[in-house]
Structure formats: structure tokens, C-alpha cells
Amino acid sequence: MRIREIEERDNQAIEKIIKRSLESFDLNLPGTAYFDPQLSALAQYYKGQPNAKYWVAVNEQNEVAGGVGIAPFGEKTGICELQKLYIKPEAQGMGLSKDLMKVALDFASDHYSHCYLETLKKLHIANLLYIKLGFQQLDRALEGSEHSAMDAWYIKKLS
Numbered sequence: 001m002r003i004r005e006i007e008e009r010d011n012q013a014i015e016k017i018i019k020r021s022l023e024s025f026d027l028n029l030p031g032t033a034y035f036d037p038q039l040s041a042l043a044q045y046y047k048g049q050p051n052a053k054y055w056v057a058v059n060e061q062n063e064v065a066g067g068v069g070i071a072p073f074g075e076k077t078g079i080c081e082l083q084k085l086y087i088k089p090e091a092q093g094m095g096l097s098k099d100l101m102k103v104a105l106d107f108a109s110d111h112y113s114h115c116y117l118e119t120l121k122k123l124h125i126a127n128l129l130y131i132k133l134g135f136q137q138l139d140r141a142l143e144g145s146e147h148s149a150m151d152a153w154y155i156k157k158l159s
Contacts (some may be wrong), residue, residue, distance in 0.1 A: 001065060001096060003103050006054040008043045013064035014056060014086070015039050021086045025122065031149030033084055042084070046071065051080070051111040055103050057087075057096050065091035068100040070108045070115070074144030078113040079155075085126070097129055105133070109158040116142055118150040130154050 006014065022034045029035075038045035046054040046069055054069035066087035073081040082104055087096050108115050118141060119126055131137070135154035142153065 001057045001059060001091070001094075001099070003055050003057050003100060006043045006046065006056050006067065008041075010056050010064050010067075011041055011043055014042055014054075014067045014084075017064065017066060017088050018084060018086045021089075024089070025120075027120065027149070029149050031147055033147065042067075042069070053104075053107055054084070055100060057091070057100055064088075066096055066100060068097075068104045070104045072112075073116050073142065076142065076144065079142070080108045080112040080115050082108070082115055082117040097126070098133070101129070101133060105156075105158065112158055115156045115158055117154050118145060118147050119152045119154070120150060121152045123152075127152060 018033055018039065022028050022032055027034065033039065042054050046052045049071050052071035054067060056067040057065045059065055068085040069083040070080050071083055073079045085097060085100060105115060117130065121127065135156040138153040138155055140153065141150065
């Protein structure tokens with residue numbers, strides 16, 4: 001697998017991965033990424049923001065297997081948000097989430113002092129990964145959160 005920045009031709013594939021992943025956990029609900037207005041145009045969305053990027057992992061045939069993004073968090077200076085980390089089921093368990101997060105956090109370290117993320121407690125494997133990578137759990141969402149369905153929040157001080 002190779003990790004590269006998202007291109008417009010990847011939009012449909014990553015949208016499908018995100019929606020199928022959320023559906024598999026019965027999370028195709030308002031207040032989740034499932035209903036984000038920019039979901040069908042992630043390449044354009046991330047290119048249109050300062051200090052934001054989205055990366056995809058692709059196989060030898062250039063087929064998208066997953067992705068992750070970094071973008072500014074609301075009006076908070078110095079805080080970014082790790083967004084939309086999703087992997088196709090057949091590509092899970094190979095360390096791809098960790099590889100994608102390393103690329104995203106390296107980028108974030110150049111532009112921000114802290115990285116925030118929101119998830120759900122029921123996504124046990126994801127929560128374990130965040131803790132393993134040095135994220136500290138918060139009691140509640142940071143002010144300005146857009147995903148009301150989330151029930152687990154993390155922050156990491158970047159070097």
C-alpha cells in the first residue's frame with residue numbers, strides 16, 4: 001500500500017468506504033460523518049482550507065483502501081482535528097490506520113500544537129489505537145464540535 005494525497009478521482013471511492021463503514025456499525029445517523037455535506041467532494045474540501053490535507057492509501061492498482069484527514073478545528077488556534085479515518089474491511093488489521101495516522105500527525109506537527117479527534121466508544125479498536133499513539137481522553141467534546149453523536153473525545157500535544 002502507498003499513501004498519497006487525495007485526488008478528485010478518489011472522492012467516490014472514499015465516500016463509499018466511509019458510508020459502508022458507518023453502516024456496518026449502525027452509525028449512518030445524523031451527527032456523524034455520514035451526513036457531512038462535503039463527503040462527496042473531500043479532495044476539493046481539504047484543498048480549500050488552510051493547513052488541511054486528506055490522504056488515501058492505495059494498492060498497486062491505485063484503488064483506494066482507506067483515508068484520513070487533518071483540518072483546523074473550528075475557531076481554535078493551534079488545534080487541528082484528525083478526521084475521517086476509515087479503512088475498507090479487507091484492508092483492516094494490516095497496520096494501515098497507524099500508517100495513515102503517522103502521515104497525518106507528522107503534517108499536523110508542522111502546523112498545530114494539538115490534535116483533537118472525536119469517535120465513539122463502541123469503536124473499541126480505534127479507541128485503543130488513539131491511546132497507543134499518545135492521545136489523552138477528554139470528558140467532553142471541545143466547544144465547536146460538529147458531530148453531536150460522538151461520545152469519546154481525545155487530544156494529543158504535538159511536538
